[in-house]
Amino acid sequence: MNEVPVDIALSRLRALEQDWMNTLNHSLWKLKRSGWELDMIEEILLVETSRWVLLGQESGYFPEVPTPLTDRPGARRGVPEVDEFFGRPEIVQGRTDFAAELIGAQLELAREDRLLFLHLMFFADDSEWIFRLSAAQTLASGLLDQPWRPLPIALVESMSWFLTGAESSAQRTNCPANWRLYTPFGEVAGERAARAEERWSQLKSIREEIRATVELAAEAPFTVAEPLGLRTAESQFETRAWRRILPTDE
Amino acid sequence: MTGVKQPVESTHSARVLPDPSGWVLYMSHRQPRRLVVFVHGFRGEAVPSWQHFPDGGLVDPWWRESDLLFVGYPSTRDNITGTAARVRTMLPRFYPKLPDELLQMHDARFRSASDRPYEELLIVGHSLGGVIVRRALCDIACEWLDQLEGEPNAPRPPLLDAQTRLFSPASKGFRPGGWLAFIRHGPAWSLIQMFLSRASAFTDLQPGSDVLSGTERRTKELLSGARKGELGALRARILWAQPDDVVLPERYDTDYVDRYVDGKDHSSVCKPRDSSYIAPWTFVETGSPE
Numbered sequence: 263m264n265e266v267p268v269d270i271a272l273s274r275l276r277a278l279e280q281d282w283m284n285t286l287n288h289s290l291w292k293l294k295r296s297g298w299e300l301d302m303i304e305e306i307l308l309v310e311t312s313r314w315v316l317l318g319q320e321s322g323y324f325p326e327v328p329t330p331l332t333d334r335p336g337a338r339r340g341v342p343e344v345d346e347f348f349g350r351p352e353i354v355q356g357r358t359d360f361a362a363e364l365i366g367a368q369l370e371l372a373r374e375d376r377l378l379f380l381h382l383m384f385f386a387d388d389s390e391w392i393f394r395l396s397a398a399q400t401l402a403s404g405l406l407d408q409p410w411r412p413l414p415i416a417l418v419e420s421m422s423w424f425l426t427g428a429e430s431s432a433q434r435t436n437c438p439a440n441w442r443l444y445t446p447f448g449e450v451a452g453e454r455a456a457r458a459e460e461r462w463s464q465l466k467s468i469r470e471e472i473r474a475t476v477e478l479a480a481e482a483p484f485t486v487a488e489p490l491g492l493r494t495a496e497s498q499f500e501t502r503a504w505r506r507i508l509p510t511d512e
Numbered sequence: 513m514t515g516v517k518q519p520v521e522s523t524h525s526a527r528v529l530p531d532p533s534g535w536v537l538y539m540s541h542r543q544p545r546r547l548v549v550f551v552h553g554f555r556g557e558a559v560p561s562w563q564h565f566p567d568g569g570l571v572d573p574w575w576r577e578s579d580l581l582f583v584g585y586p587s588t589r590d591n592i593t594g595t596a597a598r599v600r601t602m603l604p605r606f607y608p609k610l611p612d613e614l615l616q617m618h619d620a621r622f623r624s625a626s627d628r629p630y631e632e633l634l635i636v637g638h639s640l641g642g643v644i645v646r647r648a649l650c651d652i653a654c655e656w657l658d659q660l661e662g663e664p665n666a667p668r669p670p671l672l673d674a675q676t677r678l679f680s681p682a683s684k685g686f687r688p689g690g691w692l693a694f695i696r697h698g699p700a701w702s703l704i705q706m707f708l709s710r711a712s713a714f715t716d717l718q719p720g721s722d723v724l725s726g727t728e729r730r731t732k733e734l735l736s737g738a739r740k741g742e743l744g745a746l747r748a749r750i751l752w753a754q755p756d757d758v759v760l761p762e763r764y765d766t767d768y769v770d771r772y773v774d775g776k777d778h779s780s781v782c783k784p785r786d787s788s789y790i791a792p793w794t795f796v797e798t799g800s801p802e
Contacts, residue, residue, distance in 0.1 A: 269620040270525055270541060276617030277527045284530045358522045358567055362559075365536060368528045369557055369584070405708070412710040419589075425705045426588065469701075476704045 275315070275324040278364075279331055282311060285371045293374055302385045303377060306441070309344050313438035314364060317352055323360050346452035347441040359435070367439035375427030380442050382423060383458040384450075395464055398424050402471045409479040424465055425472075523569025523576045525622050526559075527614065532602045534558055534584030537614060538566050539622045545577040546632035547607050548796065551585075551599065553639025553682070554703060554713075558584030561638065563783035571790065574797050579630075581606055587640060588702045591712030592723050596647035600671070603648075607633050608670045633674045635745075636796055638782040639759060640713065642681025642748075647727045649674065649745050653734050660739075674745040677796050679782035680753050683728065684760040685719035719760060728764055735766040749799040751791070753781035773801050 286307055290300055312332040318324035370376060382394055401421055405413075418425070430443050440449040447458045524538040536558045552561035559566065559582045568575030585595045605611065608629035615622045637645035652671050659666040706714045716723040731746050750770040752761045758778040763770045773781060773791050784792040791801035 266616055266619065266621050268622070268624050270622060272620035273617050273622045274525050276620055277525070280617070281528050281530065285528060288530070358570065361522055361524075361526055362566065365526050365528060365559055369534070369536070369559065372528075372534060413708050415589075415709045415711060418705055418709040422705060425708075426701045429701045472708075473704060476707050480707060 269325070271323065271325040272327065275318070275327070275329060278315070278318075278324070279329060282314075282368055282371070283331070285368055286311070289372055289374055289377055293377060298378065298381065300377070300381055300385075303381050306344060306347050307371070309348065310367075310438045310441070313348060313352065314367070317438060318360060318364070321360050323364075343452070343454070346454065347450050348438065349451045350436060350440060350449060352438055352440075353436040363435050363437045363439070367437065367443070370430060370439065370443065373427070375422040375425075376430065376442070378423040379427035379445075383447070383461050384454050391461060394423075395461075395468075397421070398465065398468050402468045402475075405472060405475050409475045424469065428462075428465070428469065522567075524566060524580065526566070529614075532583075532598065534586075535602075536582040536584065537606075537610075538580035538582070539610075539615060540569065540576060540579055541623055542576055543623065543626050543628065544579045544630065546579070546634065547581060547610070547630045548578050548634045548636060549581045549583060549603065549606075551583045551635070551637040551641035551644050552587075553637075553641045554587050554700070554706075556587060556638070556641070558582040561782070564785055565783075565792070565796075568784075568793050571784075571786075571793060572797070575793070579610060583641075585644075587713055588706040588711055589713075592640070592643055592647055592716045594712075596644045596651060599644060599648040600652055603671055604669075608673075633671065634677060634796060635674045636677045636679070636782075637681060638679040639682050639778065640717065642678040642750075643683055643717070643724065643727065645676060645678065646681070646683060646731060646746075646748065647723070649676065650727055650730050650734065653739075653743050653746060654730065657734070657737075657739065668742055672743060672745045675799070676745055676748040677799065678748045678750045679792070679795075680756050680759055680761070680778050681748070681750060682717055682759045683724065683764065684762045685717050685721065685724050686758060687760055731764060732766055749795075751781065751795045751801055753778050756781070768799070771795070771801055 290304055290307075293300055315324060315329055315331045319326045382391060386394070398421060401413075401417070428445050430445065437443075441447075443449075446462050447455050450458070523542075524540050526536055526538045529535045529537060550558075550562050550565065552558060562582065566580060568578070568580075583599060585598065590598075609627075610630075612625060615625070635645050635649070637643070649671070652669050656666065656669050656672070705711075715721060734740070734743050735746055746766065748763070748767045750763050750767060752770060752772045753776045754772040754774045756778045761770075776789075782792055784790055795801045
């Protein structure tokens with residue numbers, strides 16, 4: 263017979279140690295393998311992890327036992343730049359809410375598009391940012407020219423950092439993941455936050471352009487996309503001509 | 513720095529599973545009698561799409577006797593048949609018996625060990641998730657019937673025990689303008705991303721697509737065959753949003769008579785909220801929203 267005792271709080275902590283770190287390491291490993299430099303975001307995420315543990319211990323969700331998650335190099339305190347990401351009081355309403363927030367934050371960790379978005383907003387140097395912004399602008403311009411033309415999936419995937427990556431479905435709370443759950447970045451203070459806000463405003467106009475174009479294209483009757491290289495004369499229409507054939511409210 | 517208010521003791525503990533990636537298991541602290549599986553729709557995530565479903569144990573004892581398994585999948589990338597195949601092949605790892613390694617960490621357990629399998633399986637889908645559920649069950653049934661030809665005593669797959677509950681399923685596809693309605697409902701960049709590439713999930717959900725019509729045709733054929741009495745899982749109970757401006761609200765002829773809930777839209781129909789909207793909990797439990 264199994265002699266391991268039933269201890270819900272300890273099981274939760276052990277599950278966090280295992281599952282959270284698996285998720286985090288897997289996401290970062292995949293991105294690093296693609297050449298992304300993510301040391302800074304990794305450090306912030308490790309600090310966040312230790313704060314989840316401490317908050318869970320205060321609420322009784324986790325037991326107050328030693329855990330490697332609060333003793334990692336990245337979880338050290340007192341680094342001013344790191345503290346700018348965790349300035350707001352963290353409040354948990356109860357253990358049920360804590361569990362929901364923890365799971366939501368962990369699911370967000372698995373989103374590579376979101377991690378890339380945060381990296382580019384907060385941590386990328388200017389040359390990298392300008393390169394990525396330019397690629398986004400090119401996509402928006404090309405789309406406006408031929409809004410009904412399907413784009414290669416690989417291209418759309420490579421741009422997902424500013425499409426879905428800018429979105430979060432998490433609900434607003436006061437938890438250690440606040441810094442990464444919301445766009446824009448009111449939860450973060452300091453110079454990096456100011457830079458992120460500036461970059462976000464540059465990106466927003468591109469996103470609005472894409473959204474408007476897609477809304478327009480979505481109103482057109484759907485036809486299965488023709489393969490690339492076999493485009494019909496109809497699909498060669500310029501945007502202005504195409505717009506003229508759409509029904510309007512006027 | 514931190515603060516804590518009035519702890520509310522939860523009835524379940526959750527784990528985000530590494531494999532299958534993105535699936536979340538809520539384990540009851542009691543010995544459960546059933547497994548309830550949730551498959552979300554567009555721009556959904558495994559748990560947030562279902563909002564307060566994990567809190568069901570605070571509302572009703574039925575939920576305290578249920579383990580909850582939330583299926584996560586990238587709805588903008590994966591197509592219906594691929595996701596359905598993953599559900600079909602992965603669910604047998606969880607039903608009829610949950611692997612003990614999910615319940616035991618190295619020095620503590622979530623609940624005491626038990627050899628007792630689940631007594632019930634409920635599979636719940638919303639929107640696109642409803643089509644995935646239908647497709648998965650249909651393929652499980654087809655596979656079993658194929659097996660019976662060479663092995664007449666092949667046991668019925670346990671997953672065909674399921675009772676199927678669907679919230680506004682996209683079985684007949686999106687309404688004309690449904691995509692637009694959905695995009696305008698809120699920040700739906702997953703849909704925009706899907707539209708840009710016309711990903712498979714987008715083309716699959718056009719009314720009359722091969723996937724939709726094939727799934728319906730096979731389901732009807734299975735339910736008119738000699739084994740129909742053993743394929744009750746393929747008959748869905750459905751709760752529609754009223755109004756629903758995203759999907760075509762039409763059931764299969766073989767489904768149970770469908771139900772509606774007023775004042776809820778396509779997204780909110782499957783999201784229970786404390787005492788102000790308990791119909792989703794009731795619907796999953798009993799098959800009726802009342």
